[in-house]
Amino acid sequence: MQLIHCPWCGPREEVEFHYGGQAELAYPERPAELSDQDWAEYVFYRDNPKGPFAERWSHNAGCRRWFTAVRDTRTYRFLGTAKPGEPLPVTQQREARV
Amino acid sequence: MADTLFRTHPLAHRRAALAELSAAVGGLSVYPEDEVAAVDLRVGPVGPGGDALGRALGTALPAEPNTWTHTADGQLIWLGPDEWLLTSAGGDPAELERELGWVVSAFDGAAVDVSAQRTSLRLRGELARELLSLGCSLDLRPTAFPAGTCAQTHVGQTVVLLLALGADDFRLFVRQSFAGYLADWVLDTAEELRAAPCHPAALANLSEE
Ligand SMILES: [Zn+2]
Numbered sequence: 001m002q003l004i005h006c007p008w009c010g011p012r013e014e015v016e017f018h019y020g021g022q023a024e025l026a027y028p029e030r031p032a033e034l035s036d037q038d039w040a041e042y043v044f045y046r047d048n049p050k051g052p053f054a055e056r057w058s059h060n061a062g063c064r065r066w067f068t069a070v071r072d073t074r075t076y077r078f079l080g081t082a083k084p085g086e087p088l089p090v091t092q093q094r095e096a097r098v
Numbered sequence: 099m100a101d102t103l104f105r106t107h108p109l110a111h112r113r114a115a116l117a118e119l120s121a122a123v124g125g126l127s128v129y130p131e132d133e134v135a136a137v138d139l140r141v142g143p144v145g146p147g148g149d150a151l152g153r154a155l156g157t158a159l160p161a162e163p164n165t166w167t168h169t170a171d172g173q174l175i176w177l178g179p180d181e182w183l184l185t186s187a188g189g190d191p192a193e194l195e196r197e198l199g200w201v202v203s204a205f206d207g208a209a210v211d212v213s214a215q216r217t218s219l220r221l222r223g224e225l226a227r228e229l230l231s232l233g234c235s236l237d238l239r240p241t242a243f244p245a246g247t248c249a250q251t252h253v254g255q256t257v258v259l260l261l262a263l264g265a266d267d268f269r270l271f272v273r274q275s276f277a278g279y280l281a282d283w284v285l286d287t288a289e290e291l292r293a294a295p296c297h298p299a300a301l302a303n304l305s306e307e
Contacts, residue, residue, distance in 0.1 A: 001235075007177070009164060009250075
């Protein structure tokens with residue numbers, strides 16, 4: 001089992017954490033102008049890169065805070081974590097949307 | 099006629115078994131502790147809110163994650179970057195909630211009586227760390243987890259709030275409904291220590307024979 005580094009509590013066992021999906025999703029600036037297609041993409045469509053991916057994780061069993069982690073989806077290795085609002089610990093690759 | 103209900107300790111039914119274990123295994127003492135008042139405090143860690151709360155409590159809020167400090171009759175425990183748990187052996191929970199709530203409400207904070215949420219189990223002795231390490235992934239050696247530190251983590255399958263009171267002295271706050279499980283986990287896991295005592299004194303005896 002690997003350790004995930006909570007930005008507050010430090011390294012803890014993976015089972016203490018909960019996955020929260022893709023990070024850094026900006027709420028639409030003018031929500032009233034969104035089409036159904038735009039809404040669907042905002043609410044449901046997520047990147048699925050092969051490589052580093054910025055995600056939200058929650059330290060469920062510990063401090064119960066949300067934070068950002070960059071995880072390599074090929075190896076499941078955590079490349080770094082950061083408190084909300086802090087710059088991402090590692091650059092991530094975003095998949096180009098077609 | 100309806101039966102009269104008396105309030106009992108959540109670990110009342112494990113008391114005897116834990117006492118027997120403590121008597122049988124040298125270097126290990128496990129017992130349920132008396133219930134304390136507990137208030138969950140939320141306030142911004144920096145700025146006037148934290149200061150005002152510190153003044154009301156008579157001690158500064160522990161800002162360092164995973165630490166706790168003494169208060170007059172209890173403990174002030176770090177739970178999160180803007181969250182602490184106050185315990186008080188003599189305090190009235192409703193009174194504490196009202197008084198502290200009044201202090202922090204001026205700073206968008208909150209104080210909530212959570213006395214009924216947890217109960218605590220005390221583990222002492224030179225085998226206490228050995229026992230905990232069989233179900234807890236943290237490094238509990240005094241160099242890494244000295245007196246004054248705490249952690250919310252897993253022991254066995256349950257979440258606990260683990261406090262180091264001394265080098266061989268731990269307090270485990272556990273949800274009341276999980277307390278029986280935790281006591282059973284301790285009793286079950288300690289079988290290993292009964293069968294093959296591995297503390298230095300026992301090993302010394304073995305090598306002499
Ligand atoms: Zn944490």
